[in-house]
Amino acid sequence: MRRYGKTLCRFWGVSVAAEMEYRANFVISCLTTVLTLGGALFTVGLLFQNGHTPGGYSWPAALTVLGVYTLLDGLQQTLLAPNRAALTEHVRSGTLDFVLLKPMHAQFWLSLRRFSPWGLTDVAGGLALVAYAGWCLGVSPRAALTGGVAVLLGGVILYAVGFLLATLTIWFVKLYNITIAMSALLEAGRYPIQAYPAVYRAFFTAVLPVAFMTSVPAAALRGEAGVWWLVGLAAVSGATFGASCLFWRFALRFYTSASS
Amino acid sequence: MTAWTRRLRAFFGIEYALMLTYRAEILLWAVATCLPLIMLGVWSQAAESGDFVRSPAWMARYFIAVFLVRQVTIVWVIHHFEFLVVSGRLSPQLLLPVDPVWRYAVAHLAEQACRLPIVVVMLIGCLLLFPTAWRGDAAVGPWAPGLGAVAGGVLACMAAFTLRFVLQYTFALLAFWVERVAAVHELVYLLILFASGMVAPLEVFPAAARDAVLWTPFPWLVWFPAKLLMGESAPVLRGFVTLGGWILVLAVINRVVWRCGLKHHSAMGA
Numbered sequence: 001m002r003r004y005g006k007t008l009c010r011f012w013g014v015s016v017a018a019e020m021e022y023r024a025n026f027v028i029s030c031l032t033t034v035l036t037l038g039g040a041l042f043t044v045g046l047l048f049q050n051g052h053t054p055g056g057y058s059w060p061a062a063l064t065v066l067g068v069y070t071l072l073d074g075l076q077q078t079l080l081a082p083n084r085a086a087l088t089e090h091v092r093s094g095t096l097d098f099v100l101l102k103p104m105h106a107q108f109w110l111s112l113r114r115f116s117p118w119g120l121t122d123v124a125g126g127l128a129l130v131a132y133a134g135w136c137l138g139v140s141p142r143a144a145l146t147g148g149v150a151v152l153l154g155g156v157i158l159y160a161v162g163f164l165l166a167t168l169t170i171w172f173v174k175l176y177n178i179t180i181a182m183s184a185l186l187e188a189g190r191y192p193i194q195a196y197p198a199v200y201r202a203f204f205t206a207v208l209p210v211a212f213m214t215s216v217p218a219a220a221l222r223g224e225a226g227v228w229w230l231v232g233l234a235a236v237s238g239a240t241f242g243a244s245c246l247f248w249r250f251a252l253r254f255y256t257s258a259s260s
Numbered sequence: 261m262t263a264w265t266r267r268l269r270a271f272f273g274i275e276y277a278l279m280l281t282y283r284a285e286i287l288l289w290a291v292a293t294c295l296p297l298i299m300l301g302v303w304s305q306a307a308e309s310g311d312f313v314r315s316p317a318w319m320a321r322y323f324i325a326v327f328l329v330r331q332v333t334i335v336w337v338i339h340h341f342e343f344l345v346v347s348g349r350l351s352p353q354l355l356l357p358v359d360p361v362w363r364y365a366v367a368h369l370a371e372q373a374c375r376l377p378i379v380v381v382m383l384i385g386c387l388l389l390f391p392t393a394w395r396g397d398a399a400v401g402p403w404a405p406g407l408g409a410v411a412g413g414v415l416a417c418m419a420a421f422t423l424r425f426v427l428q429y430t431f432a433l434l435a436f437w438v439e440r441v442a443a444v445h446e447l448v449y450l451l452i453l454f455a456s457g458m459v460a461p462l463e464v465f466p467a468a469a470r471d472a473v474l475w476t477p478f479p480w481l482v483w484f485p486a487k488l489l490m491g492e493s494a495p496v497l498r499g500f501v502t503l504g505g506w507i508l509v510l511a512v513i514n515r516v517v518w519r520c521g522l523k524h525h526s527a528m529g530a
Binding site for chain 1: 281282284285288289291292293294295298301302304305306309311312389439440443444446447450451453454459460464465466469
């Protein structure tokens with residue numbers, strides 16, 4: 001366990017050092033975060049016109065959802081997307097062989113090897129938004145703690161669904177667009193799940209668990225999530241994570257390596 | 261002229277075959293274009309309450325039109341070009357007696373052609389899910405744009421694609437000097453995303469915001485063609501003049517930057 005922790009520090013240290021070559025990116029990613037948040041606030045604000053309350057949400061409540069979304073989107077850019085892209089590249093160029101031969105759990109290596117600091121501005125923006133909304137709503141520390149755990153579980157679901165899709169690269173080889181598709185679908189999590197028509201709600205809860213990524217953790221933050229929703233969240237994150245591990249091992253049986 | 265059509269057809273054949281090699285990826289591309297359909301859900305549900313100036317059927321129709329516009333105006337040349345320059349693979353393309361821009365443009369058309377079957381399925385699904393979009397409701401009649409409106413819409417889509425392509429390709433050319441141009445262009449994309457009417461129709465913008473964005477090129481890329489396809493009245497002259505003007509200006513800038521860039525190009529990998 002300690003070995004893994006130490007290796008992880010090295011991985012991220014090396015990644016950050018490499019990215020530091022592009023320091024101007026920091027300015028760009030700050031601008032991107034500000035623009036994204038501004039645009040999203042404007043769009044959500046449009047929904048609150050004429051006294052309308054989308055899905056019965058108050059403005060600060062809708063901000064918690066937007067905040068959790070921004071946070072997860074930052075996580076996606078920092079960790080999930082770079083590693084998924086690397087996995088595809090490994091399969092395509094045949095270097096996955098080397099990864100598999102390392103004395104380390106391959107899924108761990110493939111999921112955490114890369115770290116791109118440029119998504120951290122989104123993480124910071126999301127945290128700031130959640131903190132502001134929580135302050136407006138007067139969230140209790142206990143709810144904040146539950147919410148924090150719930151957001152982490154939502155992140156696990158996002159990781160697991162993305163990794164499941166990325167694993168398909170073993171068969172289809174070139175799947176660079178997973179990230180674009182994933183972020184397009186996560187986009188649905190920008191708005192409260194109750195603001196969608198019934199068909200969408202069913203799809204985003206049962207088929208593609210976007211509701212469990214943003215709306216449920218945001219409800220937990222506000223102290224409004226029922227126990228069964230939290231149990232459901234834990235179950236979905238456990239199930240998707242387990243599925244991603246099993247599916248990865250299943251997929252490896254079909255990996256033919258580049259040299260054979 | 262025949263030499264040109266032969267060249268373009270050859271490019272199309274190559275690019276179409278290349279796209280089909282990795283068919284699974286096309287599915288992901290298609291899924292990635294579903295943003296208007298997500299917004300369709302949000303806005304038609306919001307309009308159900310009657311708090312907005314437009315009816316649910318209008319919202320559904322608008323976002324389905326936006327979905328169609330988006331299908332034919334997606335541009336990704338910057339990612340491709342950045343990769344070519346940074347990895348040094350641009351150099352062999354420069355040896356060909358054709359400006360490589362033609363190949364990139366045709367590649368976009370080939371990609372659209374590959375995506376078409378999935379798009380049709382998604383479209384039919386949407387029309388079945390939201391029958392009021394074509395049937396109409398108390399506030400709007402059935403979706404029956406005249407021939408002129410459809411022709412104008414298609415023309416506007418083509419102009420919007422051209423503008424987005426020229427705009428993105430001009431940014432892409434900065435790859436001769438900067439290594440990460442796609443990150444820079446992301447800022448432009450965000451403006452397109454929020455100001456073009458893709459996430460909310462201009463009709464629900466506050467009047468001041470609407471007037472402001474109409475002076476930018478962005479709403480003419482999405483909102484304008486979508487309105488035409490819906491068969492609704494739109495400022496046709498202003499739309500085409502804006503689109504045409506921006507295309508001309510950017511095309512000139514593009515050629516200047518291309519010349520300068522080529523002189524600067526150190527041909528990595530050569």
